[in-house]
Amino acid sequence: MLFKNYINGQWVDSSTGKRFKSFNPADTSDELGEFPASAARDVEQAVEAADRAFTEWSRVPAPKRGELLFAAAERLKQRKEETAQIMTREMGKVLKEARGDVQEGIDMTYYIAAEGRRLLGYTTPSELPNKHCLAVRRPIGRIAAITPWNFPIAIPTWKIMPALIAGNTVVWKPATDTARCAYELTKIFDEVGLPRGVLNLVFGGGSDVGAPLAKHPKVDMISFTGSSDTGREIYQYGAAKLAQVHLELGGKNPIIVLEDGDLDLAVEGIIWSAFGTTGQRCTACSRLIIEEGVYEKLLEKLVERTRKLRLGNGLDPNTDVGPVVNRSSQERIARYVEIGVKEGAKLLCGGRIAKDGLLAKGFFFEPTIFADVTPETAIFQEEIFGPVLSVSKAKDYDDAIRLANHTSFGLSSSIYTQEINKAHRAMDDLEAGITYINSGTIGAEVHLPFGGVKDTGNGGREAGLAAIEEYTEWKTIYIDFSQRLQKAQGID
Numbered sequence: 001m002l003f004k005n006y007i008n009g010q011w012v013d014s015s016t017g018k019r020f021k022s023f024n025p026a027d028t029s030d031e032l033g034e035f036p037a038s039a040a041r042d043v044e045q046a047v048e049a050a051d052r053a054f055t056e057w058s059r060v061p062a063p064k065r066g067e068l069l070f071a072a073a074e075r076l077k078q079r080k081e082e083t084a085q086i087m088t089r090e091m092g093k094v095l096k097e098a099r100g101d102v103q104e105g106i107d108m109t110y111y112i113a114a115e116g117r118r119l120l121g122y123t124t125p126s127e128l129p130n131k132h133c134l135a136v137r138r139p140i141g142r143i144a145a146i147t148p149w150n151f152p153i154a155i156p157t158w159k160i161m162p163a164l165i166a167g168n169t170v171v172w173k174p175a176t177d178t179a180r181c182a183y184e185l186t187k188i189f190d191e192v193g194l195p196r197g198v199l200n201l202v203f204g205g206g207s208d209v210g211a212p213l214a215k216h217p218k219v220d221m222i223s224f225t226g227s228s229d230t231g232r233e234i235y236q237y238g239a240a241k242l243a244q245v246h247l248e249l250g251g252k253n254p255i256i257v258l259e260d261g262d263l264d265l266a267v268e269g270i271i272w273s274a275f276g277t278t279g280q281r282c283t284a285c286s287r288l289i290i291e292e293g294v295y296e297k298l299l300e301k302l303v304e305r306t307r308k309l310r311l312g313n314g315l316d317p318n319t320d321v322g323p324v325v326n327r328s329s330q331e332r333i334a335r336y337v338e339i340g341v342k343e344g345a346k347l348l349c350g351g352r353i354a355k356d357g358l359l360a361k362g363f364f365f366e367p368t369i370f371a372d373v374t375p376e377t378a379i380f381q382e383e384i385f386g387p388v389l390s391v392s393k394a395k396d397y398d399d400a401i402r403l404a405n406h407t408s409f410g411l412s413s414s415i416y417t418q419e420i421n422k423a424h425r426a427m428d429d430l431e432a433g434i435t436y437i438n439s440g441t442i443g444a445e446v447h448l449p450f451g452g453v454k455d456t457g458n459g460g461r462e463a464g465l466a467a468i469e470e471y472t473e474w475k476t477i478y479i480d481f482s483q484r485l486q487k488a489q490g491i492d
């Protein structure tokens with residue numbers, strides 16, 4: 001099937017005439033479609049369309065914009081199952097997780113639709129008589145949304161919905177690996193009658209489409225989720241034109257298990273966090289830090305459970321772990337395993353590309369655990385983005401926190417302990433945007449802020465009330481009804 005860009009309310013071919021294909025990483029003979037490999041000229045058209053649509057869209061009352069979002073949420077809900085199946089086919093996550101991804105998109109869309117009746121500003125007294133002061137939210141303008149493949153419905157909704165409710169217009173560049181999911185979401189907006197030019201979709205690669213979009217002088221804000229390397233590049237594009245830049249980047253998320261923690265509960269949380277979505281969540285647990293008294297015992301339980309995980313096509317209900325997204329990802333993970341072995345870590349299980357039987361049709365990698373990992377190694381420090389867990393031993397609580405924080409990233413974190421004082425200390429001590437107590441590192445809910453500290457971002461947050469903050473600018477209004485010139489700061 002042939003798909004097109006969506007620009008100014010029309011499905012159009014790209015200026016290049018070139019195309020790329022999207023495949024099922026569990027079985028590469030299954031093709032999800034052909035998509036335009038666009039270029040700067042297509043970006044130009046999309047940004048022009050977003051620019052032309054802006055004034056009118058920003059004047060639509062926000063509750064009316066909310067009604068369109070509500071209609072989109074209803075459609076996505078109706079199509080939850082078919083969208084989830086497409087997602088599993090396109091990027092591999094097992095079906096129950098794909099359903100969760102779509103559900104997160106539905107939740108976000110309903111949640112933000114209702115914000116159309118809030119978008120709260122405030123009033124405050126003036127320091128002068130007969131004067132009113134208010135602060136209201138205004139849209140920022142034309143927003144570039146650049147998204148990764150690992151949450152192909154949820155992450156785009158985190159950006160597009162708050163941008164639209166606030167009256168911004170959007171040009172969206174999704175990851176090429178999940179082009180079909182992007183089409184499915186955009187189609188819904190077309191069907192519910194979003195005015196033309198308000199949301200535009202341009203398919204294509206990072207340097208061909210993402211970079212010209214981020215650099216475009218008429219783009220007022222770049223909202224990017226992806227790797228820290230790309231994020232750094234995009235930040236510079238934004239700096240050059242003084243645009244706002246929102247960055248959600250990588251992670252190296254730790255789970256700490258203390259001696260008083262519930263080990264069986266911890267095993268469940270670790271398996272889910274390390275190997276769910278085949279370790280390809282930004283919040284995936286990739287480091288496990290165990291207090292020495294329970295180190296061997298927990299590892300034993302963990303390896304036993306990990307060995308039982310079944311790899312396969314995510315559409316098969318018996319599958320626990322799906323493929324990784326593509327061949328280069330599979331090769332990168334294999335390289336990290338080699339590095340881990342060279343660095344002297346102890347490989348307890350997994351470690352190989354899995355290609356027995358049907359697995360040879362796709363890009364599978366065995367769930368892998370390294371023990372005795374030391375903090376200065378690459379497998380402790382670098383984001384692998386695959387089913388590889390590095391385990392380290394801690395002497396006590398303080399040592400565990402020191403190890404957990406010994407990374408340049410700071411997205412999610414978790415601690416298992418039954419001791420209330422240590423749990424509360426950890427809430428303060430863990431350097432991360434998100435901390436879970438007695439639960440793994442994953443499980444974000446859309447009405448709370450999401451994002452990280454250190455190299456995981458530049459201080460912004462998605463979702464929750466923060467979403468509205470990100471996609472609006474404050475306008476301050478002074479209304480003087482004294483009928484004389486009044487000067488602030490006591491100037492006579």
Ligand code: NAD
Pocket residue numbers: 146147148149150151155173174175176204205206207209210211214225226227228230231233234248249250251281282383385411451452456
């Ligand atoms: P990526 O950085 O390779 O690509 C992300 C997007 O940026 C894609 O659409 C890509 O085409 C585009 N892109 C690539 N180069 C570009 C350039 N020079 N200019 C503009 N756009 C460009 O990341 P990925 O492999 O798609 O996703 C995995 C990464 O995303 C991981 O590092 C993961 O931790 C991170 N991630 C973070 C969060 C979060 O919320 N913090 C959520 C999901 C994923």
